[in-house]
Structures are given as C-alpha cells and as structure tokens.
Amino acid sequence: MSFTVEERGNPNSLSYRVFFKNADGKYVSPFHDIPMYADESQNIFHVVVEVPRWTNAKMEIATKELLNPVKQDVKKGNLRYVANVFPHKGYIWNYGAIPQTWEDPAHKDGDTGCCGDNDPIDVCEIGSKVCSRGEVIKVKVLGILAMIDEGETDWKVIAINVEDPEANDLNNISDVQRLKPGYLESTVDWFRRYKVPDGKPENRFAFNDEFKDKDFAIEVIKSTHNFWKALISQKTNAGELNCKNTCVSDSDSSYCCSVDEAKAVLGGTSPCGKEEPIPSSVDKWFYYERK
Secondary structure: OOEEEEEEOOOOOOOOEEEEEEOOOOEEOOOOOOOOEEEHHHOEEEEEEEEOOOOOEOEEEOOOOOOOOEEEOEEOOEEOEOOEEOOOOOOOOEEEEOOOOOOOOOOEOOOOOOEEOOOOOEEEEOOOOOOOOOOEEEEEEEEEEEEEEOOEEEEEEEEEEOOOOOOOOOOOHHHHHHHOOOHHHHHHHHHHHOOHHHOOOOOEEOHHHOOEEHHHHHHHHHHHHHHHHHHHOOOOOOOOOOOOEOOOOOOOOOOEOOHHHHHHHHHOOOEOOOOOOOOHHHHOEEOOOOO
C-alpha cells in the first residue's frame, strides 16, 4: 500500500496544504483513510510524517478540515514554529501520527487521570533517515511516554522505521536505553521545555517521567483506535472534527466524501507556488536553567 502527496499553496504560508492520494490516485484523508496497521500480524503500524527531523515548522494533520490535509499550526494569526531550546535544534525525531487513532477528550485515562487531546496519537520515529513531510512510513513500536500537556493526556509513541538499518536491533524501549544512551532523556527534556520560550510552564509526565514498554504502548494505540472507530461510526460526538472520508464510510453515510467533493476541495486551493521565507527568529537559540 503506497501513498503520494500533492502540495497546494505557498510553503511557509497560511495557504499551504499537503493532500494525500492512494495508489489509485484517489484523494484520501490521512486521519481516516490510511489504515492504522501496515501488518497487523507483526504489529507494524503506519505513521504519517508531519514534521521531518531538525525542522521547526509545527505541521499537523488538519483534523477540522475536509480531507484533513497536513498544514502548519497557527497561533494568533501567525504560523507556529517550535523554539530551539539548547541543546536542541527543531524536532529531534521524525514526528507524526498514527492514522485511524484518536485521543478522546471525553475519556479520562485511568493511568494519567487526564482526558485525551482530541488528536491522533503522536509518534517520535527515531531512525537515522530524515523523512519527508507527508511521507507514510511503516514502524515498529518500541515504547511510549505519557505527557500531560495543559491538563490533557498527550501520548508520545517511540517507534522506528522498519527499513532503518537499526530496526532489527531495536525491539523494545530497553533496547533504546541500551543502544542509544541519553536519547530518551533528551526526548523527555525536549517535551518538558519546548513551550517555555512561549511563556508556558514546563510540561509534566505520568509514571515519574518514565517510558512504558512496547506492550503497554500497543495497548494504548489499540484503545485510541477504538475511540476512532466510535468516532467514525458516529457513536461519539465529533464536535468540530471533520470525519469525512473517501474509503471508510459507506456511500450513504453522511461521512462519505465523494470523488467530486474531494476534487472540489483541491479546486478551492491554489497550485503549489513559491516558498515564502522563514522568519529569521526561528533560528534563535534559547538558553535557560533547568529546574
């Protein structure tokens, strides 16, 4: 199963969107139409790469837009970039999400005591390759971190691309600790402090800041998949989320997006144009004492 992307609008601008097509050239939603599993028997999952490693633009699946393209997050009318908090530069992994998952904001997690963040579950892919924006990769899950972000549960799955040269050596979170000493500690540090330059407090974590193992992570992913299934079958109130899809819902469902409707979405955007300059402030490095 393969997917391609179609860029629309000007990169680094409010108009920029990344739309997805399947192997048949049909427009699909990366939230709803790309299967969660690449190989269920082997627990291999698909991940939609939103942010390539070392970059700063906070790209994300637009869960409230038709066809759910990837776009840059906006705050107070401005495009959002994550700060470089010393010693980190941009995102320190390929960052993305597992399709067909959803962290239900009405569900209070028994372990964290907090409700979900209303998004697909996040993934930090720790392989050696710098992926491309919109790339759909297949990963092995290694573990998970339970971040508490402004009172919401925001799980961070640790995974590795199955095509990575180190994939055979990394099978659980303990392997990461053994073969990549300091990397998990840096991951906690990154998530703890990345919002501080914006005036926000440090993020917290459940389980005394510790990562849970592969089996725990897979169970969390499965639970978010069940929340998504309730969402897409209209058993759960979607709120502002756009659940229209081209492959999952029956043709008589209100969630079914027709070929013409999908094409009309693209017709309402402009072709991919000249890349806008990235503000020089994005390269600033922030120093502050760790608490």
